[in-house]
């Protein structure tokens with residue numbers, strides 16, 4: 339039996355829609371695999387009641403198919419589905435690493451990115467790799483059609499997860515087809531600033547570079563309380579705040595010294611609009627880890 343822990347992730351980071359992603363220290367999914375004549379899946383943990391065990395509908399089933407690696411698979415969910423914290427991707431990334439090792443397929447972590455992204459195509463309609471890439475590789479990733487660039491980073495973040503759900507499929511439906519050139523110019527500048535910030539582990543540059551006038555404003559209307567939570571986090575010292583993935587999770591970047599205050603402010607702001615939430619005080623961290631038993 340093989341076990342893999344794969345982390346939650348936050349994609350987009352505002353200016354990097356469908357391109358940027360970071361691995362989070364917590365939470366994470368844990369996937370266990372054993373060889374079997376055909377794939378079966380069982381799911382326990384956070385939000386497991388909403389996750390299909392039919393391999394044809396689970397991201398992990400798509401990965402097993404893509405690797406031609408049938409197995410008995412157990413998924414222990416630490417990352418709640420429809421959270422914006424890359425729940426479907428964490429399972430897919432864990433399964434890709436586990437099944438690659440179980441069947442000695444020999445793929446590198448980079449080569450597993452498009453394979454794990456097959457699971458994202460299943461649930462959201464498109465094989466975007468911005469969640470599976472950091473879950474597999476760790477750190478900060480830039481996923482494009484030409485491949486993935488990864489840098490290690492250790493930026494402190496707060497990922498605040500309200501008890502509401504937004505499906506990625508719905509959140510993709512509000513993304514505009516076109517953008518004004520001046521907004522594109524601003525976004526390119528912000529994305530470049532953020533990238534330099536990641537290479538320097540600089541929360542000020544990363545926070546400034548998270549601004550995005552194209553996709554994020556369309557999505558915030560799907561998240562009750564977003565504006566209040568953003569304002570509260572910034573007032574408490576966050577250097578940048580944006581929607582995590584497709585939402586409803588909200589991601590704040592900050593200095594380590596402000597992390598606790600930012601987390602409390604975000605929780606209180608959601609509570610003030612009648613929504614329970616949970617805040618993960620963590621930092622950008624490592625990718626999927628394989629354990630042999």
Ligand SMILES: Nc1ncnc2c1ncn2[C@@H]1O[C@H](COP(=O)(O)OP(=O)(O)OP(=O)(O)O)[C@@H](O)[C@H]1O
Nearest residue numbers: 396397420421422423424425426429461506583584
């Ligand atoms: N192994 C899995 N883990 C989580 N969700 C899964 C899995 N397999 C299928 N799903 C389905 O995928 C959907 C959740 O994926 P979705 O992309 O909407 O959320 P997310 O991964 O938390 O968000 P985001 O990609 O914005 O970070 C749910 O409908 C869920 O039933």
Ligand SMILES: N[C@@H](CCO)C(=O)O
Nearest residue numbers: 349356468506583584
């Ligand atoms: N880039 C994706 C991430 C969510 O899966 C989106 O924002 O739709």
